[in-house]
Amino acid sequence: MPGRQLIMTFEVTPTSHTLEAYKARGGYQTLEKALKMAPADVTKEVTASGLLGHGGAAFPVGRKWGVMKPIPGEIHYLCANADEGEPGTFKDRWILENAPHLLVESMLITSYALGVRHAFVYIRGEFDLPYRRIQGAVDEAYAAGLLGKPVFGSEFALDLVVYRGAGSYVCGEASGLITSIEGRKPYPRNRPPRLTVRGLFQKPTVINNVESLANITGIIRMGAEEFRKVGTPKSPGTQLVSISGHIAKPGVYEVEYGYPWAKFLDEDCGGMLHGAKLKCVVPGGISTKVLTRAEIEPLTLSHESVNPAGSGLGSGGMIAVAEGTCMVRFLQVLLRFYHHESCGQCTPCREGMGWMHKIIDRIVAGQGVPEDIERLYAISHANDGTTICGMGDAAGYATVGILNKYRDEFEYFIQNKRSKFDGRLECLA
Amino acid sequence: MKHLIPEFEKMKERFPAGFESSLVLPCLHRIQADRGFVADEDIDGLVAYLGVPRVQVEEVLSYYTMLRREGIGRHHLQVCRNIACSMRGAEGVIEHACKRLGVKPGETTADGKFTLSTVECLGSCGTAPVMMVNDAYHENLTLQELDRLIEECK
Numbered sequence: 001m002p003g004r005q006l007i008m009t010f011e012v013t014p015t016s017h018t019l020e021a022y023k024a025r026g027g028y029q030t031l032e033k034a035l036k037m038a039p040a041d042v043t044k045e046v047t048a049s050g051l052l053g054h055g056g057a058a059f060p061v062g063r064k065w066g067v068m069k070p071i072p073g074e075i076h077y078l079c080a081n082a083d084e085g086e087p088g089t090f091k092d093r094w095i096l097e098n099a100p101h102l103l104v105e106s107m108l109i110t111s112y113a114l115g116v117r118h119a120f121v122y123i124r125g126e127f128d129l130p131y132r133r134i135q136g137a138v139d140e141a142y143a144a145g146l147l148g149k150p151v152f153g154s155e156f157a158l159d160l161v162v163y164r165g166a167g168s169y170v171c172g173e174a175s176g177l178i179t180s181i182e183g184r185k186p187y188p189r190n191r192p193p194r195l196t197v198r199g200l201f202q203k204p205t206v207i208n209n210v211e212s213l214a215n216i217t218g219i220i221r222m223g224a225e226e227f228r229k230v231g232t233p234k235s236p237g238t239q240l241v242s243i244s245g246h247i248a249k250p251g252v253y254e255v256e257y258g259y260p261w262a263k264f265l266d267e268d269c270g271g272m273l274h275g276a277k278l279k280c281v282v283p284g285g286i287s288t289k290v291l292t293r294a295e296i297e298p299l300t301l302s303h304e305s306v307n308p309a310g311s312g313l314g315s316g317g318m319i320a321v322a323e324g325t326c327m328v329r330f331l332q333v334l335l336r337f338y339h340h341e342s343c344g345q346c347t348p349c350r351e352g353m354g355w356m357h358k359i360i361d362r363i364v365a366g367q368g369v370p371e372d373i374e375r376l377y378a379i380s381h382a383n384d385g386t387t388i389c390g391m392g393d394a395a396g397y398a399t400v401g402i403l404n405k406y407r408d409e410f411e412y413f414i415q416n417k418r419s420k421f422d423g424r425l426e427c428l429a
Numbered sequence: 430m431k432h433l434i435p436e437f438e439k440m441k442e443r444f445p446a447g448f449e450s451s452l453v454l455p456c457l458h459r460i461q462a463d464r465g466f467v468a469d470e471d472i473d474g475l476v477a478y479l480g481v482p483r484v485q486v487e488e489v490l491s492y493y494t495m496l497r498r499e500g501i502g503r504h505h506l507q508v509c510r511n512i513a514c515s516m517r518g519a520e521g522v523i524e525h526a527c528k529r530l531g532v533k534p535g536e537t538t539a540d541g542k543f544t545l546s547t548v549e550c551l552g553s554c555g556t557a558p559v560m561m562v563n564d565a566y567h568e569n570l571t572l573q574e575l576d577r578l579i580e581e582c583k
């Protein structure tokens with residue numbers, strides 16, 4: 001494994017997800033410890049740990065929590081974002097399936113710190129086993145008296161609801177998630193006000209990614225100082241990287257921040273499929289800009305290394321792309337997706353995605369015109385910063401990222417009415 | 430849907446008071462699992478039970494891709510067509526499924542047995558290509574396995 005582990009620390013067996021197995025690993029002892037601390041001290045420890053959000057934006061978790069002052073008698077909510085919709089990302093699923101109690105314990109600790117009485121796990125509707133596992137863990141925790149009533153002799157009690165989505169990418173966006181739980185169509189909301197000020201049903205709400213929350217138990221158990229010994233000073237801890245595409249050994253890997261990127265691909269992931277050569281990598285979900293083999297060569301898997309290279313680790317959804325893959329077809333799939341998922345609220349996103357999708361389809365059909373490339377750029381730029389949620393920008397980033405690096409393939413396609421390669425997305429033996 | 434009300438009441442217990450509106454989606458999920466789709470009378474029942482505006486229920490129903498107002502084939506095949514799956518042969522899977530079943534994505538076979546759909550990333554990209562048959566994921570799908578699944582469902 002690439003470096004030290006904080007989450008994938010136990011052997012996965014047919015029963016390792018159960019309450020009994022979790023308790024045998026020391027489960028729920030950290031909750032007992034946390035309940036003896038003052039709530040504000042729990043938040044302080046999390047802030048000191050430097051934990052960065054794992055949902056995509058790498059926002060400091062402690063800073064988000066710090067906005068939400070637990071005022072006694074006030075209502076606050078917590079939501080774990082388990083929508084996992086960013087294409088290429090399947091790491092939260094590992095936690096939900098294999099360590100559901102780690103999430104439940106972490107949400108108990110977080111709720112205690114933030115004065116939350118009701119918390120939600122918002123899980124995408126298609127997930128079947130992950131849903132059964134997290135719902136099963138919640139039911140076990142209720143039966144064991146860990147949820148639903150005061151716990152470990154304290155006055156703190158939490159109710160936890162697993163809330164299922166129904167097939168919509170914008171529900172992963174924090175405010176879309178909230179409108180979804182409110183029982184309406186999941187339109188994202190303009191900010192400010194921040195959700196930590198006015199969130200679910202207008203009450204202060206913290207939303208964190210599943211993996212962000214899963215780290216809380218470890219941070220409180222070992223203390224911020226110990227936690228910071230893993231990873232790098234600017235990227236403390238680890239990241240669950242889910243890797244797919246043309247890679248020999250796809251799957252979920254827990255990577256210690258600072259681990260050399262090329263080594264991770266070549267050694268840990270077994271190199272490329274069928275001995276192919278690496279053309280480029282999508283670092284963290286399709287909304288992050290692709291980086292070429294040469295670009296990643298000197299980089300480590302840490303925010304301070306990848307961000308200056310013009311991309312980001314995003315949601316940890318890494319996709320390896322082999323030489324010979326047609327990037328025009330590649331972008332076509334992405335733009336079809338964004339168009340399909342636009343909620344339609346903002347004109348630049350709703351119309352822009354439609355236009356981009358149309359243009360790329362036209363190019364692939366051999367009917368592109370040279371101006372199409374500039375049109376794709378122009379629409380991407382027009383979206384940047386003009387939409388309610390990050391999806392408008394994200395589609396533009398992805399597009400510009402590919403156009404900047406593979407413009408020649410687009411020009412070739414338009415001129416010759418066919419792919420520079422054979423239009424393949426697959427990597428054949 | 431009336432026979433489901435005892436279940437809805439149990440579900441309510443874990444929600445904060447005053448969260449009736451939040452129950453729209455979970456109730457619709459349960460109704461659809463029961464009937465296969467959401468009928469007009471279900472909407473009437475839900476509006477009466479939760480006391481939410483009818484337009485809200487309609488809005489939710491029309492927005493989410495997983496919710497249906499009409500029945501579909503007994504076996505719902507949903508093939509992921511997003512990037513990681515396409516890179517591992519999803520386009521061939523979709524083509525093969527269309528040919529085998531004689532339908533296009535979004536259609537149901539004449540005998541009502543199969544509905545074929547394409548969907549976006551199912552969060553299973555490391556075991557691509559992926560197809561759901563009703564609620565179950567089938568990962569690392571091959572054309573042989575697809576044939577076998579179709580035979581088994583017939």
Ligand SMILES: Cc1cc2nc3c(=O)[nH]c(=O)nc-3n(C[C@H](O)[C@H](O)[C@H](O)COP(=O)(O)O)c2cc1C
Nearest residue numbers: 053054055081083084085172173174208209212390
């Ligand atoms: C279109 C869109 C989709 C998103 N999807 C997800 C998702 O599936 N899971 C997730 O955790 N965050 C997702 N996010 C990010 C969330 O808005 C939010 O930043 C995150 O859940 C916060 O958690 P963190 O601070 O712990 O990272 C998405 C953002 C956008 C703009």
Ligand code: SF4
Nearest residue numbers: 343345346349387389
């Ligand atoms: S940017 Fe797109 S997805 Fe986000 S709120 Fe606007 S229209 Fe909806």
Ligand code: FES
Nearest residue numbers: 509514551553554
């Ligand atoms: S792309 Fe098919 S499951 Fe993610």
